[in-house]
Amino acid sequence: MMIKKYVDDLFHGYKSTAELEDFKEEIIINLKDRVQDLEKTGKSSDEAFAEAVSELGDITAIADDLSREKRKEIIGKMYVDPKPKLSAGYAIGYTLAAGVLLFGIITSLITYFSAGNNLFIAISSFLPFVVPAGAALTYLGLTTETTAKYPMDWKRALIYALAVGVILFGISISSSHYFMENSNPAAILGVLVPFVLPGILVIAFLILTEKKRFKPWLMQEHERYHEAYAGYYKDTEEVTKRGMLSGALWIGAIGVFLLIWILTNILYALPVFLFAIMGELLIEYRMISKHKRNSATK
């Protein structure tokens, strides 16, 4: 079994083709025979394995020929335009969204000063601008092709944009309530929660189920990065799990922070982040100790 795992690991980054599988089977059986013969000469199974593997030499050069993935990568690298250009529609969209946002800021500032420093009215007048601008910028940002990433599917990006819009709507409505005279914390929460919570949940769901949109060259960079960190985090899966854990932690922390802030005071809400940092350290510690355990059992 050790041999099969070794050979599988050897060809880990290669796309499986019929020829490559054939080749792997051949190597495995030959290695097995070799290990058996070495064991017959009185070597321990570990020694025999190590010797057989060292006799094998570098076979990845052959594997390159048998796996088309490598070739595809090279072609992808050669022909992908490194700097995608922004289409006219997108340029207009970005400018419009930024314009709306700027216009909203100016309008609410004017309202603020002309209405006798009333934050409630100022934020209320900001609302019709920030919601569409925020949603539009989210949509445009996600569907724009960059040097590093392919554009997101437009339907998915639309859901993101809607969720962002809903969250912005909830935040601005409830913050304007906050500055309203004789505001009632329960009323603020009552406005905030139905908008922000579902919005955050939708976004959290989308982020956790996100497919990779990285371009091939970046994937290679990532692979190199993972190799460099191979001794630290066992594999990509663990890294992903870790990322999800701390993502959930911070989303939760921000939720609690907002809740405490609205119900009491921002001073009471800030320590939430201290707890979140501690949680982050705990996750890190757990990952390291798990990794140590894993390497100890090997």
Add this chain to the structure above:
Amino acid sequence: MEGRISADLLRGHTDTIVLGILLKNDAYGYQIYKSIMDRTDGLYQLKEATLYSSYKRLEKETCIVAYWGDESQGGRRKYYRITDKGRVQYKQNIADWEFTQRILNRLLKEEDD
């Protein structure tokens, strides 16, 4: 003075060595590897990877063909059989080598004469 082996020189003849072994009977990878080791008394170790790339090359040139054996126990093995083209190639390689050897000997051992 004891001679050492020139790994590069030997590697250049891997294909011929493999063809020579297959001349007598079909064999699978480890058998070929072992018979090379036996013949050199372990004085020189060819990496198996060198052999694998030799098989691939010879297969592409249709000097050998591969087929899976039907072992009942311990997993099936991939055997190689020499083709007629392979036999011709082998004879040619040997003739080339003998010729090269003669020339090299004349050039290298000039002082001895």
